[in-house]
Amino acid sequence: MPESRVELHGVRREFRGGAGVHGVDLAIAPGEIHALVGLNGAGKTTLMRLMLGMLRPDAGEVRIDGVRIDDLAPAAWAKVGQLVESALAYGELDVRDNLRLAARLHGVARAEASAMADASIEELDLVRYARVRARRLSLGNRQRVGLAAGLQHDPTLIVLDEPTNALDPAGVIVLREAVVRRARAGAGVLVSSHHLDEVARVADRISVMNDGRLIGTLDPGTIDLERAFFSLVRTDDEARNAA
Numbered sequence: 001m002p003e004s005r006v007e008l009h010g011v012r013r014e015f016r017g018g019a020g021v022h023g024v025d026l027a028i029a030p031g032e033i034h035a036l037v038g039l040n041g042a043g044k045t046t047l048m049r050l051m052l053g054m055l056r057p058d059a060g061e062v063r064i065d066g067v068r069i070d071d072l073a074p075a076a077w078a079k080v081g082q083l084v085e086s087a088l089a090y091g092e093l094d095v096r097d098n099l100r101l102a103a104r105l106h107g108v109a110r111a112e113a114s115a116m117a118d119a120s121i122e123e124l125d126l127v128r129y130a131r132v133r134a135r136r137l138s139l140g141n142r143q144r145v146g147l148a149a150g151l152q153h154d155p156t157l158i159v160l161d162e163p164t165n166a167l168d169p170a171g172v173i174v175l176r177e178a179v180v181r182r183a184r185a186g187a188g189v190l191v192s193s194h195h196l197d198e199v200a201r202v203a204d205r206i207s208v209m210n211d212g213r214l215i216g217t218l219d220p221g222t223i224d225l226e227r228a229f230f231s232l233v234r235t236d237d238e239a240r241n242a243a
């Protein structure tokens with residue numbers, strides 16, 4: 001097994017005006033659930049997009065299972081599962097066809113794609129909606145379809161940006177179980193969230209991002225995680241303002 005599912009070394013991407021990601025080092029081990037927390041605009045999505053090759057860094061490098069992402073073969077990309085941009089769903093196709101298509105896009109053979117979609121529909125509790133066109137789904141169910149599409153092919157690296165968005169409490173539990181199951185099977189998981197309680201429940205490690213940098217980690221067992229989070233952010237803001 002490789003040491004890290006994904007590694008970032010000195011990754012930097014600056015947007016006009018100075019916002020972005022300003023030199024991040026990060027590694028996620030097989031079996032690890034790593035949470036990324038930070039205020040709005042901290043750079044979490046940007047970091048995930050850089051990690052997945054959706055955005056090119058100005059400097060630094062990203063490696064997945066030890067291979068620079070520029071050199072990563074399509075079969076290796078197929079072992080990545082993500083929900084970072086809007087949930088993949090073709091409005092005119094029903095849930096099952098959307099998931100079959102997503103499986104095919106991850107390199108799954110036609111013969112296996114239907115069974116995979118059906119299993120995923122069960123897992124995300126979408127059975128009632130299997131034949132419903134995606135455009136008719138509620139926001140939360142569309143999110144479930146997006147998550148199903150990102151998880152069904154049992155990726156070894158999973159990157160989820162605020163995956164609990166729009167999910168009801170039952171959906172949050174279903175997602176938690178799906179993610180933990182895959183981590184136990186060896187996947188490395190990076191998940192961003194604004195829900196510190198939920199993060200504390202699943203994460204092995206919590207990294208705090210502020211103004212484009214990783215400024216520290218929080219122990220998921222900390223009693224008052226919220227206070228610890230704000231304390232880290234405030235200290236960082238004060239240090240930068242003083243500089």
Ligand SMILES: Nc1ncnc2c1ncn2[C@@H]1O[C@H](COP(=O)(O)OP(=O)(O)OP(=O)(O)O)[C@@H](O)[C@H]1O
Pocket residue numbers: 015016019020038039040041042043044045046047
């Ligand atoms: N394509 C872009 N062009 C210019 N600025 C951008 C672009 N994408 C992101 N930004 C800026 O980079 C910063 C980080 O944004 P990002 O979306 O990564 O934050 P985030 O931590 O995911 O926030 P949220 O919690 O609100 O989702 C913000 O100031 C944002 O406005």
